[in-house]
Amino acid sequence: MRDNYIWVVREGRNAIVVDPGDAAPVLAWLAQEGVELKGILITHHHGDHVGGVAALTARHSVPVYGPAHESIPGRTHPVVEGDIVSLPDVGLELSVLDVPGHTAGQVAYFGRCDGVPITFTGDTLFTAGCGRIFEGTPAQMHASLSKLAALPGDTLVYCGHEYTLANLRFALAVEPGNPALLARQAREQAKRDRNLPTVPARMDEECATNPFLRAAEPAVFAAAAAHAGRPLADTVDAFATLREWKNGF
Numbered sequence: 001m002r003d004n005y006i007w008v009v010r011e012g013r014n015a016i017v018v019d020p021g022d023a024a025p026v027l028a029w030l031a032q033e034g035v036e037l038k039g040i041l042i043t044h045h046h047g048d049h050v051g052g053v054a055a056l057t058a059r060h061s062v063p064v065y066g067p068a069h070e071s072i073p074g075r076t077h078p079v080v081e082g083d084i085v086s087l088p089d090v091g092l093e094l095s096v097l098d099v100p101g102h103t104a105g106q107v108a109y110f111g112r113c114d115g116v117p118i119t120f121t122g123d124t125l126f127t128a129g130c131g132r133i134f135e136g137t138p139a140q141m142h143a144s145l146s147k148l149a150a151l152p153g154d155t156l157v158y159c160g161h162e163y164t165l166a167n168l169r170f171a172l173a174v175e176p177g178n179p180a181l182l183a184r185q186a187r188e189q190a191k192r193d194r195n196l197p198t199v200p201a202r203m204d205e206e207c208a209t210n211p212f213l214r215a216a217e218p219a220v221f222a223a224a225a226a227h228a229g230r231p232l233a234d235t236v237d238a239f240a241t242l243r244e245w246k247n248g249f
């Protein structure tokens with residue numbers, strides 16, 4: 001799982017983890033830093049996001065927050081949209097958003113960390129892309145992404161995988177003339193050349209460069225119609241066309 005992210009929020013000697021697909025790196029980090037695990041947040045049921053939960057909870061008796069409408073191993077606190085997850089040990093209070101599409105019951109978390117808005121988006125919104133639609137419909141996925149795109153522009157997006165460069169290659173095929181996209185591609189490539197993460201990214205940059213948040217933009221809509229070879233009915237049709245185009249890209 002070389003491109004999976006497991007996010008940690010640490011405050012002093014306490015930490016929580018998000019989507020621990022693997023326990024080993026988390027346990028090693030906790031031991032190395034002398035930090036105590038206080039909770040686990042899960043966005044969806046896929047193995048590369050929950051695979052480490054059992055081994056972590058075997059050693060640390062901590063609450064496991066996860067989507068109510070999915071089967072999550074070890075989950076103690078089922079969450080749905082509107083719930084608030086309070087994690088005082090690390091100074092976090094997160095609200096839950098239902099973001100189905102990649103999976104049927106996926107959730108995202110949104111809150112402020114030291115005053116900075118952050119969101120954990122799992123495999124719904126990726127930096128410069130989005131997850132595949134495995135269990136939901138294009139209309140659901142589009143609505144979920146629109147919900148995330150409506151978060152404040154300075155929100156930092158923490159997603160589940162390092163897919164940015166591949167996503168940007170597709171984004172440039174859709175919108176070769178978007179100057180914000182060209183600038184971002186150069187910047188993110190420079191980070192990867194130094195083996196630095198491209199995640200997190202700001203939401204306003206996602207809105208300016210991520211084709212899956214831009215299906216209603218005339219240039220993106222037109223590119224989708226040209227790819228489909230037919231007139232598109234609406235924004236959801238354009239979004240669905242983009243998602244299928246990316247699947248075969």
Ligand SMILES: [Zn+2]
Pocket residue numbers: 044046102123
């Ligand atoms: Zn997934």
